[in-house]
Amino acid sequence: FAIALGGTDWWHTNPVGHFFNSVHLWSVELFMAFLVIHLWGKFWMAAWRGRRALTWITGVVAFVAAIMECFTGYLSQQNLDSQWIATNGKDAFNAAGIGAFFNLMNFGQMLLWHVVLIPIVLVALVGAHVLMVRIRGVSHPLESAMPRFEYTKPRTWLGTASERRAARAADAAPWRGPTRRYDILKEGTIAGLVALVLTVGLAGVLSSPDVPPVTVQSWAKVAPADFLGTAASELNGTSLTATYGPPYNTNGTPQSEGFAPANWFGVTQPVDPAQSFVLSPLAATAPTNRALTAALAAYNAAPAALQNKWATNYANVVTKVKFVGGVPVIPPANDGPVPVMLASELSLARSGAIDTDLLAQRQFYGTDYTRPLLFMEDGQYYSNLAADMNLTGDQWGVMNETGSYPGQPWLWLYQLWYHVPGWRNSANVDLIAIYMTGLATLLLLLVPFIPGLRDIPRWIPVHRLIWRTPEAPPSRPAPPEGTPPAPRPQDHPAPSGQA
Template identity: 50%
Template sequence: MSRPQDDQEVYYRGIPTIPYDLLKELLIAFVVSGVVIIALALALSSPDAPPLTIQAWAQADPVDFVTTATSELAGTSFSSAYGPPYTDGSDSIQAIGPIAPQAWAGNAVHLDTAKDFVLGPLATAAVGNTDLASALTTYGSADDPTRQGWLDAYTTALADATAQNGAVAVAPGNYGPVPVLMANLLGVARSGGLDGLLLASGQFYATNYTGPLLFMGDGGYLAGLAEDQHLLGSQWGMMNETGSYPGQEWLWLYSMWYQLPPYNTAPNADLLVVLTMFVLTLLLALVPYIPILRDIPRWVPIHRLIWRNYYRWRRAHPESASN
């Protein structure tokens, strides 16, 4: 191959050049963009809606909290049944025919919602609490059908539950130790203790919020906050930001598919959207090689505007470009 300086000399032969100070342009652009950025930062600040804690959730909506916690204990929550990479369930496995990368990747987190979200934290909280300790023993020594009966009955009763002075009241029924477990879990949550217990991993440092985020995601309260801020997937939420700030507008195309059939009703919508975007990104990357896509700029006369000086010069110097 020839030397690039020769290449450029040949490539631009016959075309006049002008002085052009790239570094000066860079510096001016840096200063101007800095002024714009700092002005926006001073005038508009940046979004920072406070995070939801388990404590705030349990205080604001105890019924939703207890309903969610009961579903975690019963193994019927969204997360319990999710499947890879969190649990051994299968409800959220997405596949296209035999192509099921989610199932292939397997369960990496090994979450047990009953143990990790309810029974484990309660066992820690049971120190010095004989009522709770005895309820945990009763629950632990019961057989599965008995537990299932308690949980089913309590879950049904929770549909009409009311919050009274920070506690959850349900109609009387045969719930076994479940109401004691839930009352204690709610108490620990309202005190802020559950925020810590859900992060306790046996290691001192905590940086992994998989547990508490899944737990909160299973409830209705966080989703309600998100809906208020237009953050749900069905609301183009991927593009949106809390408050009146611009969000990730650059995700408009990704977000759009979720609003349209067949994506918005498909059980494997996420996989379909990811695949669609993968193909489209590949097309974008390969535009230089794809007929039609690479020819559109020739047909759309925007380049005539960008290079209007050049075309005017060419008309005056028809010989110079073909020397």
């Protein structure tokens, strides 16, 4: 709410806004840490037992929604980290066909998903999860559902079918074992205060990262040779964007594992790199520059094969470019009007006009940064800058944050597949990562129904760290002679823990 009061960018320019942005960062880090602890705690407690499978499922779905909420939040930062996450993450989303309608490089779309759509879903899921806990109750201590199980026996017991049925019935029955009084208001207040102190303290002491975003203007000023070479690759159709394929064009081959999901929706965000990144910006300024007007006229009048030859010849010699008074000087080559065109393109980029033009190709209040980000991604400067900050894929970059700040460790499962031998060099690695992450999420969701997987908590007794063994009840004096015998003890001995 505090961030919303100042608008969508005041945390970059106002110290108060930056403080609230820091509070937001650290609250998210704590939120996800506590959520992961809760999820794994419930896994080792086998908390789906006793007709609580729906409780587990709503919790897992809420966890996935929380990850998407955090992911769209990182995309909404409007800094270098959000730029890099957007341009890299879009490859996986595009390969899966999702990028056709969920554009990571559209800041406005991601912000609205972050502050409106996903929170509504997340609140509904959490409400359903809490409701299921109230209806089904909390899970019983694990040993309490094991018939004839002695706490000192090795933990290899699975039991017969009838014993497993008895265990399920015991799990679903109301708890009759020892309990401990729990004041939820008191505990909740203490937990809330601890989280508040930690969040505000970390925000005040450590602040939050905010490396300024890269622009076409900063790129052209810092690495003009790289800019010129990239512009030439847009003209001759050899750049990454020019050969990408759906959802931008039909020039590339989509990633495929059995089938190519990107082909389902086709071209939904058409981008012609030569026209969008070079020719249109030049045409807009040509009326004020006679030399550029003549160069564009000669280029447009030439056949496509000759245009491509000029651009390719220029790209071959631009690596030897020298700058005299800021003006590029290229060795002689059969490159026609291209040197004049790209010298003007460089001047426009340095002035900030290219940034403006690429956004002006959208609506006046445009928030879609697809074109400028694709243009910058085609060059080397952008990726080299990310590598210097440990943000690239081979550096587990999707989990990192600029500077010495914690990033997104909850994305480790998705990032993992990019480092598996045999897959990391595959042309379809983004699609593989999506498939494997989806499969792992499905397995987590269906844990209550998968034999073997659901039995892991019984084999590995981590739950003993969660449920503590209750104190033995005080011994009773022996009954006087003639007293009738006491009833037989229950088949289920006292549990090893407390509810």
